[in-house]
Amino acid sequence: MNKPNIVILGAGYGGMMTTVKLQKSLNINEATITLVNKNDYHYQSTWLHENAAGTLHHDRTRIPVKDVVNMSKVNFIEDTVVSIKPDEKKVKLENSVLDYDILVLGLGFEAATFGIPGLEEHAFTIGNINSARLIKEHIEYNFAMYHNEKEKNQGRLNIVVGGGGFTGIEFVGELANRIPELCNEYDIDKALVRVINVEGSPSVLPGFDPQLVEYAMNSLESRGVEFITGAMLKECKPDSIVYQKDDKLEEIPTQTTVWAAGVRANSIVEASGFQTNRGKAEVRPDMRAPDYDDVFVIGDCALIMNEETGRPYPPTAQIAIQESGIVAHNVKSLVQGKDELEAFEPKILGTVASLGHTDAIGVVLNQRKIFGWSATVMKKVIDNRYLLKLGGPGLLIRKGKFNIFY
Amino acid sequence: MNKPNIVILGAGYGGMMTTVKLQKSLNINEATITLVNKNDYHYQSTWLHENAAGTLHHDRTRIPVKDVVNMSKVNFIEDTVVSIKPDEKKVKLENSVLDYDILVLGLGFEAATFGIPGLEEHAFTIGNINSARLIKEHIEYNFAMYHNEKEKNQGRLNIVVGGGGFTGIEFVGELANRIPELCNEYDIDKALVRVINVEGSPSVLPGFDPQLVEYAMNSLESRGVEFITGAMLKECKPDSIVYQKDDKLEEIPTQTTVWAAGVRANSIVEASGFQTNRGKAEVRPDMRAPDYDDVFVIGDCALIMNEETGRPYPPTAQIAIQESGIVAHNVKSLVQGKDELEAFEPKILGTVASLGHTDAIGVVLNQRKIFGWSATVMKKVIDNRYLLKLGGPGLLIRKGKFNIFY
Known part of the structure; x- marks a missing residue:
């Protein structure tokens, strides 16, 4: 050549x-x-749920291409x-x-919405910077609307997350941290707000160790998250979602359905x-x-x-x-x-799922289970390690997560 | 008694x-x-346009009743x-x-919407804390939506303010300051955004000195605000407004009409x-x-x-x-x-209209005209004086406006 x-x-x-x-x-x-x-930027898709919940600004999640790519060596086409x-x-x-x-x-x-009616039209997805910050704005808008209507609309305060996989759980975890702030900002009684995770399997976080799953659910439930497992989303309407559980159809009024169950x-x-x-x-x-x-x-x-x-x-x-x-x-x-050519051999070094910025669960080398503060630290170590690899110490300092004490 | x-x-x-x-x-x-x-708070209705534009947090504008009312002397009923x-x-x-x-x-x-069709249903008003922060959220939501739609909707970036009186002008002034921040936040080209003030009279700020009105319009136009004077709002639709000027009907696509022309x-x-x-x-x-x-x-x-x-x-x-x-x-x-009983005798000490936080016009004692930086300072002096009267130095320090250099 x-x-x-x-x-x-x-x-x-x-x-x-x-x-x-x-x-x-x-x-x-x-x-x-x-x-x-x-776009002229790279983003860390594993951080988008934080932007969507409003706990991290999206500029922390994205990195201009020119900050890590040497434009004199690489042609960049947007x-x-x-x-x-x-x-x-x-x-x-x-x-x-x-x-x-x-x-x-x-x-x-x-x-991937698997043909579930209304999902594509009415549900949000955490797919990129644009869609993540839209979710943040959408939730804030509905909270702001609440006191502007004579007939109070509970659907504005119900947030339904479809899917109890990695993204769905990390997202409800951030929401659990965010809701008290939102309630304070918009003068809303925290007891009125519902964050509901709907999962098709009998348990959330399939593939994770059952002990850790239990830990995660306890942690999230104690902060107000509700779980509905073994439930299949049947339809997403503009102001509600319909799911089937035990052969019965149920409906939850909501203006905010976030679909995190399929890519x-x-x-x-x-x-x-x-x-x-x-x-x-x-x-x-x-x-x-x-x-x-x-x-x-x-x-x-x-x-x-x-x-x-x-x-x-x-x-x-x-x-x-x-x-x-x-x-x-x-x-x-x-x-x-x-x-x-060399062959690829994946080395799974560990997996950590955050449960908001105050808690996490994970499995690290040799199947050692971690949870709580040490897991939140591990999560940040993983995130920071990537930044170091991608853009060196300069990038790490600009975008890294260092507040290990929350 | x-x-x-x-x-x-x-x-x-x-x-x-x-x-x-x-x-x-x-x-x-x-x-x-x-x-x-x-509510359990008092608010300064003259600051609400800043909350609505998003240039001032609404907690700066409101004051808990208990902070200034002595609850052992006064029964307060919410x-x-x-x-x-x-x-x-x-x-x-x-x-x-x-x-x-x-x-x-x-x-x-x-x-007061004077029976103009659609105004009550589709227009926002700057009436209280709830409605002001809703306008802020509504604008942000539309900006966030812009890049999430394949077919770009210019109506999301057009903000129409009905009424060129005090509130309408002060609001577009704040918007002029806010738009560059919003464009930065949502990756939107500033040239696409339109802020349009529609006024029925031949000139905005009726009753103000013509020289000051000219100054105000120049200041605002230089920051991108458009004025349509001698135009009557005829209808407010969910995604546009219709006005009549010189016997012709015109329509502007907009998701955001703020009605500031009648109370x-x-x-x-x-x-x-x-x-x-x-x-x-x-x-x-x-x-x-x-x-x-x-x-x-x-x-x-x-x-x-x-x-x-x-x-x-x-x-x-x-x-x-x-x-x-x-x-x-x-x-x-x-x-x-x-x-x-004593008789009330008003003493008009002066009137200052802000044009965003960087400019203002006003008339003070003896009809002296002021504009620019000195007028912005005078505006803050007036605001701070009220806080001092209402709640003493403690309240002034908590809620006052001291950044006279912007």
């Missing part, structure tokens, strides 16, 4: 870290690197990907078309003709798409099977960041004409 | 200052003083007045009925059978209602003719505060069995 074009789609965890690693490891004469992203044509080695953007020699596809997730890979993966499994490209060990030698897929768009469990690894930031190391290494090998 | 019941309705400028003066001048054995107010029966000397509240020997009626203003006295005045002029009790020189010797009317519910101009004095905080001096004095005289 004669100075190949490397095109990286998406500045999420995977795409961003790949870019940062390649700009360090490749000489400017070896390849042209182009990063494409919808545009939206429309489609990929892997046979022609072209990417169609809204405003231009790019040719590539090596593609890194890291276009992330989108919400899927960006639908561009499927639409572009890659061979997929559950909407994702089931990548080879070297992280390349099954059917194209010049396309790497990373993060939530890639599916990697866990041989031990026979189930795919979950789409986490941790895995996307780890993948970037192999992807960057293998891209460099291709550029330098080496045939031997 | 044998320890008469003094009942004061409303903790606005007039009622609040009357209460504070009476609790100082009357001995607890001379009379029972009862203050009735809808309730809403339903009706007054002056012939029976009774006041009906939502939750009880009060008897009085002397009544001070200071129930303030309400919005009237609380309709309870008229409904309770007091003899009224333009909905207000045209009080005698001693501030008593024309038809009842035991009822004083104060503030926006009272009408006082300016003999020089043949027009009523405007319903301002300044006049309400001055009236409280005479009302308190005359109430005390009645309690002490004196027949000679």
Whole structure:
């Protein structure tokens, strides 16, 4: 190849870290690197629930691309990907078309509503900076409205979160911290506010240790969160949600339904003709798409099977960041004409779920369970470690979480 | 009279200052003083436009009643007045009925929409803490929504203010300061945002010196405010307003119409059978209602003719505060069995209209015109002077405006 074009789609965890690693490891004469992203900023999608609850400003969550990408080494294009044509080695953007020699596809997730009526129209999702800050504003608006109506509307004070997985639980945890502030701000009796988590499984946080799950539910319930488990959302209306539990239909009046129960890979993966499994490209060990030698897929768009469990690894930031190391290494090998690509081996170092900023649960190396203050500290350590990797100490100082005593 | 019941309705400028003066001048054995107010706080209605624009937190604008009223000397009842029966000397509240020997009626203003279709349903008014903070939230919500819709809705970024009087102008002034912050917060191009003041007269700020009006319009236009004068609002729709100018109907798409062009006295005045002029009790020189010797009317519910101009004095905080001096004095005289009541003589010390927190215009004693920085300082001096009168140095320090350099 004669100075190949490397095109990286998406500045999420995977795409961003790949870019940062390649700009360090490749000489400017070896390849042209182009990063494409919808916005001129990267954001930490694992922090969005805090922006949505209003406990963290969204500017803490996002990082301008130019702050971590060396613009003299990387071409940055702010545009939206429309489609990929892997046979022609072209990417169609809204405003231009790019040719590539090596593609890194890291276009992330989108919400999946499984055809539940009204969800797409009336429910909010915690998908990006825009949708997260909208939830914050929407809740505040409804609280502000409450005392402006003669007929009090309880639906303005009910917040229903669909899904008791990671995002749903972390979000209700933040809400539990936020509600007292909101009540104070809008002169509302805290006893009137309901935060309700609706989950289809018999328990929340599926896959977590049952002891930790119990700890989490106790912690959240003590701060006013209600759980309705074994309940399937049936319909989302503009001012209520309907769910089924024990063969009975129930309805909760609410102006605010947040859907946190389903994500899927960006639908561009499927639409572009890659061979997929559950909407994702089931990548080879070297992280390349099954059917194209010049396309790497990373993060939530890639599916990697866990041989031990026979189930795919979950789409986490941790895995996307780890993948970037192999992807960057293998891209460099291709550029330098080496045939031997390395295989990716995920190392799950631990998982911590926050329960608001005052509590957390987690499992760290060797299945050690942690909870409470030590888990909140661990969560911040994980977050800060990523910032250090991404942008060095300067970025860590600007965006890191250091207030370990809350 | 044998320890008469003094009942004061409303903790606005007039009622609040009357209460504070009476609790100082009357001995607890001379009379029972009862203050009735809808909320447990007093607020400065002249600051509400800042809360509505989001440039000042509403807690700066309100003052808990207990912070200035001595609860061991005054009975405070948090309730809403339903009706007054002056012939029976009774006041009906939502939750009880009060008897009085002397009544001070200071129930303030309400919005008047003059039957313009849709205004009551779809327009906001800057009437109290609840409605002011709702406007702030509404604007933020619309800005947050903007990037969440595929089809961009310009109506979310257009803010129409109906009325170029005092409130309308002060509000657009604050908006002019606020818009750049909002654009920054929600990633919106400032050039897209429109703040439009629609006024029926040929000029805004009727009654103000033409030179100062010109100064004000220049100042506001230079910060992006648009003026449409000689235009009558014809209809307010959920997502637009229609006005007529030069016999042509025009429509502006907007989600946010703020109606600042009309207030009237609380309709309870008229409904309770007091003899009224333009909905207000045209009080005698001693501030008593024309038809009842035991009822004083104060503030926006009272009408006082300016003999020089043949027009009523405007319903301002300044006049309400001055009236409280005479009302308190005359109430005390009645309690002490004196027949000679004093007559009220308004002294217009000056009028300052802010144009956001960086500019203002005004007229002070002897018709001296002021504008710019000195006028902004004068405005703060006026505001701080009131706080000092109401609650002494402690209140001034807590709620005063001291940042004269912005």
